[in-house]
Amino acid sequence: MRILSGIQPSGRLHIGNYFGMMEPSIRLQEQGEAFYFIADYHALTSIHDPAALRGHVRDLAIDFLACGLDPEKATFWRQSDVPEVTELTWILSCVTPMGLLERCVSYKDKIAQGISPSHGLFAYPVLQAADILIFDSDVVPVGKDQKQHLEVTRDVAQKFNDRYGEGLLRIPEPRIREETAVVPGLDGQKMSKSYNNTIEIFEETEKKLRKKIMGIVTDSTPVEAPKDPEGSYLVQLFSLFAGADEVEAMKASYRAGGTGYGHYKQQLFEAVWAHFAPMRERRETLVADPAYVDGVLESGARRAREKAREVLDRVRAATGLGR
Ligand code: ADP
Ligand code: TRP
Numbered sequence: 001m002r003i004l005s006g007i008q009p010s011g012r013l014h015i016g017n018y019f020g021m022m023e024p025s026i027r028l029q030e031q032g033e034a035f036y037f038i039a040d041y042h043a044l045t046s047i048h049d050p051a052a053l054r055g056h057v058r059d060l061a062i063d064f065l066a067c068g069l070d071p072e073k074a075t076f077w078r079q080s081d082v083p084e085v086t087e088l089t090w091i092l093s094c095v096t097p098m099g100l101l102e103r104c105v106s107y108k109d110k111i112a113q114g115i116s117p118s119h120g121l122f123a124y125p126v127l128q129a130a131d132i133l134i135f136d137s138d139v140v141p142v143g144k145d146q147k148q149h150l151e152v153t154r155d156v157a158q159k160f161n162d163r164y165g166e167g168l169l170r171i172p173e174p175r176i177r178e179e180t181a182v183v184p185g186l187d188g189q190k191m192s193k194s195y196n197n198t199i200e201i202f203e204e205t206e207k208k209l210r211k212k213i214m215g216i217v218t219d220s221t222p223v224e225a226p227k228d229p230e231g232s233y234l235v236q237l238f239s240l241f242a243g244a245d246e247v248e249a250m251k252a253s254y255r256a257g258g259t260g261y262g263h264y265k266q267q268l269f270e271a272v273w274a275h276f277a278p279m280r281e282r283r284e285t286l287v288a289d290p291a292y293v294d295g296v297l298e299s300g301a302r303r304a305r306e307k308a309r310e311v312l313d314r315v316r317a318a319t320g321l322g323r
Contacts, residue, residue, distance in 0.1 A: 034075065063283065
């Protein structure tokens with residue numbers, strides 16, 4: 001089984017990214033041939049400062065490794081080190097109906113958030129399809145917001161196969177875990193860096209993390225009154241970090257009343273801080289060893305490039321390109 005996923009280097013990572021994409025990817029590296037990359041071509045749609053882009057790529061590499069991506073088990077590289085993917089993007093563009101892209105909600109969402117409408121932003125899902133298809137991927141672990149992009153990928157692969165031959169491109173399956181499909185942010189909306197409601201995986205200090213968690217929006221139920229745990233995003237967040245019995249205990253305490261939200265926020269804070277403590281330590285080591293991080297990405301790129309070449313050659317031959 002080949003597992004593939006990518007993530008854009010477009011800012012600090014938050015726990016939505018962690019539970020939606022990183023943690024499932026890290027888990028899957030034990031179960032198959034894992035391919036994970038830093039989507040810097042994609043980030044060009046929104047990051048226009050070269051120094052910022054380079055910085056984000058480095059931070060992302062360090063953070064993903066700190067969280068447990070194991071370069072002995074997974075191939076890990078920077079997307080732009082495998083330029084073959086852009087050639088496949090063009091070829092796929094020529095089988096992609098305009099209507100398919102026009103239906104994509106992420107394009108409209110991003111424009112609504114203030115990202116400038118470029119052809120790159122519009123064609124973003126075709127590049128993503130190429131990322132996936134160029135590695136003959138079977139499984140793609142992502143958060144729920146990527147579901148439509150995976151559907152586009154499958155449609156594009158099928159269109160290509162219809163035109164040039166069945167079985168040429170492998171049709172991938174998304175892997176979206178229901179429990180963590182959408183991690184809520186501080187205000188209860190989907191956690192996203194565009195909504196300014198994130199809890200970062202690596203908040204700079206304990207104090208900053210506590211302050212953020214204390215700022216989670218709750219209703220005005222008085223301390224002594226019973227509270228409804230269903231639909232409480234404080235409980236939802238806590239359940240990402242705690243065992244089933246701890247979650248049950250929190251829910252029972254909600255129903256019993258007599259405890260204020262501040263207490264639950266403190267519990268959540270402690271669970272988050274403890275969960276990422278070992279990763280924070282590993283991160284320090286990685287920050288101090290940039291040559292190691294560069295080496296991981298370079299050898300990952302070499303391996304990825306070989307695989308990509310195989311599929312691209314197959315596609316070129318099928319389409320009549322080249323000799
Ligand atoms: P953001 O919304 O902060 O810009 P991205 O769109 O860069 O995050 O998402 C990167 C990865 O993290 C994707 O696989 C996405 O599905 C996942 N992800 C992002 N936010 C969440 C969330 N709140 N819950 C679950 N998964 C998420
Ligand atoms: N679009 C994805 C995101 O915003 C990132 C991405 C690019 C990706 N190429 C991919 C994810 C291929 C999975 C597979 O998070």
